[in-house]
Amino acid sequence: MYRREFSQTVDQWSEEEMNHTLKREIQLARNIQMKLLNGEHPEVENGKVSGVSIPARLIGGDYYDFHILPNGKLRIVIGDVMGKGIPAAMLMILTRGAFRSAAESTKGPGETLAAMNKAMYQDLRTLGSFVTVFCADWDPENRQLTYANAGHNIPLVVRSKDEVAEIPKTKGVMIGGLPDQDYPENFIILDEENIVLFYTDGIVEAQDDEREMYRVERLHQVLLDNHHQDVHAIEESIVNSIHAFTQGVPQKDDITMVLLKVNQEKTDITSYNSPVIHP
Amino acid sequence: MESSIRVVKEENGICTFRVSGVLDYSTMNPFIEEIQSIEIGTKKVIVHFDELEFIDSTGIGAIINLVHDANAKNFKVEFQGINEEIEELFDTIGVFQIMEQLKMEEA
Numbered sequence: 163m164y165r166r167e168f169s170q171t172v173d174q175w176s177e178e179e180m181n182h183t184l185k186r187e188i189q190l191a192r193n194i195q196m197k198l199l200n201g202e203h204p205e206v207e208n209g210k211v212s213g214v215s216i217p218a219r220l221i222g223g224d225y226y227d228f229h230i231l232p233n234g235k236l237r238i239v240i241g242d243v244m245g246k247g248i249p250a251a252m253l254m255i256l257t258r259g260a261f262r263s264a265a266e267s268t269k270g271p272g273e274t275l276a277a278m279n280k281a282m283y284q285d286l287r288t289l290g291s292f293v294t295v296f297c298a299d300w301d302p303e304n305r306q307l308t309y310a311n312a313g314h315n316i317p318l319v320v321r322s323k324d325e326v327a328e329i330p331k332t333k334g335v336m337i338g339g340l341p342d343q344d345y346p347e348n349f350i351i352l353d354e355e356n357i358v359l360f361y362t363d364g365i366v367e368a369q370d371d372e373r374e375m376y377r378v379e380r381l382h383q384v385l386l387d388n389h390h391q392d393v394h395a396i397e398e399s400i401v402n403s404i405h406a407f408t409q410g411v412p413q414k415d416d417i418t419m420v421l422l423k424v425n426q427e428k429t430d431i432t433s434y435n436s437p438v439i440h441p
Numbered sequence: 442m443e444s445s446i447r448v449v450k451e452e453n454g455i456c457t458f459r460v461s462g463v464l465d466y467s468t469m470n471p472f473i474e475e476i477q478s479i480e481i482g483t484k485k486v487i488v489h490f491d492e493l494e495f496i497d498s499t500g501i502g503a504i505i506n507l508v509h510d511a512n513a514k515n516f517k518v519e520f521q522g523i524n525e526e527i528e529e530l531f532d533t534i535g536v537f538q539i540m541e542q543l544k545m546e547e548a
Binding site for chain 2: 287315
């Protein structure tokens with residue numbers, strides 16, 4: 163009865179009332195997403211992590227997060243929900259909840275992805291959707307990055323001013339693709355001043371007014387040109403490079419990245435601050 | 442860039458899709474409608490990607506839903522004409538692993 167009365171009320175709204183309400187609710191949804199994305203993330207002693215997410219529309223479906231483990235490691239996650247706008251944003255929130263729950267109770271990134279898939283599979287299949295997620299554990303003691311992949315693009319590692327490459331691949335099906343999946347882990351050892359960039363495909367698929375894509379080669383060059391900078395300056399350089407390339411052309415996909423840079427000394431996790439979320 | 446879907450349904454139960462241009466969030470609906478209209482009794486769906494220039498996550502989602510539909514409705518799916526870039530994308534995301542685990546044909 164309540165539902166029927168509510169539906170009739172909405173149907174009776176004028177177009178102006180509907181537009182006004184929708185604008186207000188989308189703005190509120192954007193605020194919720196920005197605040198949730200803008201949660202705590204660790205500041206790393208003798209090293210830095212940063213994260214930024216720029217939705218193509220008012221709200222988006224990209225996601226990144228950090229979680230400090232009891233053993234002192236840092237768990238990093240980045241994800242990209244299928245689709246755009248409000249539907250993707252709703253599933254991004256679902257992904258965030260699944261990661262935060264899984265990160266508390268799993269030993270490594272592979273187990274985290276398996277737990278997320280277990281939690282989300284049925285809902286995503288019902289909705290005909292999926293999420294690509296890359297998850298990594300950073301151990302500042304031995305500078306080891308252990309990672310697992312659920313269908314996401316492979317991060318880049320910058321070893322020197324002349325060397326940037328994908329980290330060694332590890333494959334796994336996207337979250338929501340198949341039930342009961344295992345996600346094999348791989349690892350790399352990072353040297354001092356190495357940089358790892360986790361990113362979503364909205365960066366390399368950003369388009370200019372002639373539909374030319376930004377592509378990974380441009381991203382490589384920005385990373386090499388700015389390898390000596392700190393993570394926030396590198397992040398800004400990448401965003402500026404994309405803006406310079408797209409020349410204000412509205413983008414179809416969200417742009418999200420997480421940067422990890424090892425400095426010259428041993429890395430310890432010491433405190434928290436907030437990530438920068440550009441509107 | 443526009444997208445077009447050409448569908449040929451043969452009497453032997455084989456249904457052929459030819460997708461061209463861009464298969465993304467803004468061009469997906471005709472493709473989804475064609476997938477939803479696959480008739481009972483279809484034995485195999487062949488999707489030709491020769492003229493496909495770009496596919497985004499929404500397009501890949503539709504392909505994955507086609508694969509799951511095929512598993513549920515007991516018909517085969519075959520991909521043809523996939524270029525290297527799209528093959529790498531499908532491989533990374535896990536499309537081929539889904540097909541393999543559901544015991545289906547692939548390109």
